[in-house]
Amino acid sequence: MAEILVVAEHRKQSLADVSLEMLTKGRHLADQVSAELLAVVIGKDVNRYGPRLAQWADKVLAVKNDQLEDSQAEPYQKTLAPIIKERKPKLVLIGHSSFGMDLAPALAVDVGAPLATDCTNIAIDNGTITVTRAIYNGKVNALYSFAPSETLIVTGRPGEFLVEEGQKGGSIEEIEYLLDEEFDYKRFEGYIEPEVSEVDITKAEVLIAVGRGIKDKGNIELAEELASALGGVLACSRPVVDYGWLPSGHQVGLSGKTVKPKLYLALGISGAFQHMVGLRGSNMIVAINKDAKAPIFADADYGIVDDILKVIPILTQRINDLKS
Numbered sequence: 001m002a003e004i005l006v007v008a009e010h011r012k013q014s015l016a017d018v019s020l021e022m023l024t025k026g027r028h029l030a031d032q033v034s035a036e037l038l039a040v041v042i043g044k045d046v047n048r049y050g051p052r053l054a055q056w057a058d059k060v061l062a063v064k065n066d067q068l069e070d071s072q073a074e075p076y077q078k079t080l081a082p083i084i085k086e087r088k089p090k091l092v093l094i095g096h097s098s099f100g101m102d103l104a105p106a107l108a109v110d111v112g113a114p115l116a117t118d119c120t121n122i123a124i125d126n127g128t129i130t131v132t133r134a135i136y137n138g139k140v141n142a143l144y145s146f147a148p149s150e151t152l153i154v155t156g157r158p159g160e161f162l163v164e165e166g167q168k169g170g171s172i173e174e175i176e177y178l179l180d181e182e183f184d185y186k187r188f189e190g191y192i193e194p195e196v197s198e199v200d201i202t203k204a205e206v207l208i209a210v211g212r213g214i215k216d217k218g219n220i221e222l223a224e225e226l227a228s229a230l231g232g233v234l235a236c237s238r239p240v241v242d243y244g245w246l247p248s249g250h251q252v253g254l255s256g257k258t259v260k261p262k263l264y265l266a267l268g269i270s271g272a273f274q275h276m277v278g279l280r281g282s283n284m285i286v287a288i289n290k291d292a293k294a295p296i297f298a299d300a301d302y303g304i305v306d307d308i309l310k311v312i313p314i315l316t317q318r319i320n321d322l323k324s
């Protein structure tokens with residue numbers, strides 16, 4: 001296999017975490033099959049990303065284009081398609097972010113390549129590329145093997161691939177690429193920042209997650225106090241968002257966010273698979289649930305079978321006592 005290509009996404013002058021995840025995965029696969037890893041980044045001031053990408057890549061192609069402030073799917077597609085057609089990488093890795101979801105299908109059609117989206121694993125065995133995807137709302141993990149083709153495009157689910165700092169120190173080639181087309185069927189208008197109160201649960205090391213078992217919006221305060229004692233951040237299951245007890249940015253799971261904290265403390269959460277798929281990357285799961293048969297205990301490292309409304313204040317008090 002000659003080349004694996006990773007498309008680097010950037011926004012507001014920083015690389016997307018999922019691109020670093022794809023680079024780490026790409027590096028492992030490239031080493032395994034003795035391929036070269038190529039990272040492609042496109043935009044204004046692309047040279048700022050070169051050294052970081054070169055940590056993993058054998059070669060970074062920094063395509064400078066002053067028309068492109070941030071990653072935008074259509075100009076990326078127009079720029080990437082000729083690069084892919086010319087270089088014919090065996091595998092193209094793109095993060096399954098909103099940008100990646102926008103870019104990958106159009107790019108696949110443009111270059112005539114098969115596409116596998118939202119993959120949770122990518123493997124190469126005897127030259128055959130196999131990806132894992134969750135189907136039936138996450139109930140089943142399906143493996144797909146691809147018949148040999150010139151290029152396969154894969155998008156990887158954010159948070160499913162670990163980032164390991166790379167040591168490669170590859171070369172950086174900067175090229176100018178001027179797009180002479182107007183892009184007007186879809187125009188970038190600007191970013192809408194999340195509300196100031198919203199936190200990024202994907203970056204938190206300690207998550208205190210509340211489920212329907214918390215019973216009432218007023219009881220969220222108990223979990224907040226525990227989170228503050230532990231230096232953690234509040235997360236939740238879907239019913240908590242549906243009831244309007246917490247904003248949607250706190251939801252973990254299939255239709256929420258994928259998290260990978262050091263500690264995931266689940267309070268009154270049953271452990272439905274749609275919730276659990278979002279926290280598989282946690283280092284330690286601790287569950288408190290009054291039902292000893294709750295499915296979450298099958299995944300938890302530690303568990304307490306009791307009423308959370310009784311346990312949470314005691315836990316908060318103990319932690320605060322220990323701290324003082």
Ligand SMILES: Cc1cc2nc3c(=O)[nH]c(=O)nc-3n(C[C@H](O)[C@H](O)[C@H](O)COP(=O)(O)OP(=O)(O)OC[C@H]3O[C@@H](n4cnc5c(N)ncnc54)[C@H](O)[C@@H]3O)c2cc1C
Nearest residue numbers: 211212213237238253254255256268269270275290307308
């Ligand atoms: C397409 C689809 C996507 C979905 N996406 C998501 C998603 O992204 N995230 C998500 O979370 N869900 C998602 N769901 C919903 C999911 O199937 C579950 O319904 C949901 O996760 C259940 O949330 P829960 O565990 O808080 O509530 P329940 O399943 O109702 O569990 C509540 C738990 O609290 C315990 N409990 C009750 N009172 C107490 C108490 N006083 N003390 C201790 N324990 C107590 C109960 O024993 C029970 O185990 C999705 C569903 C579908 C169909």
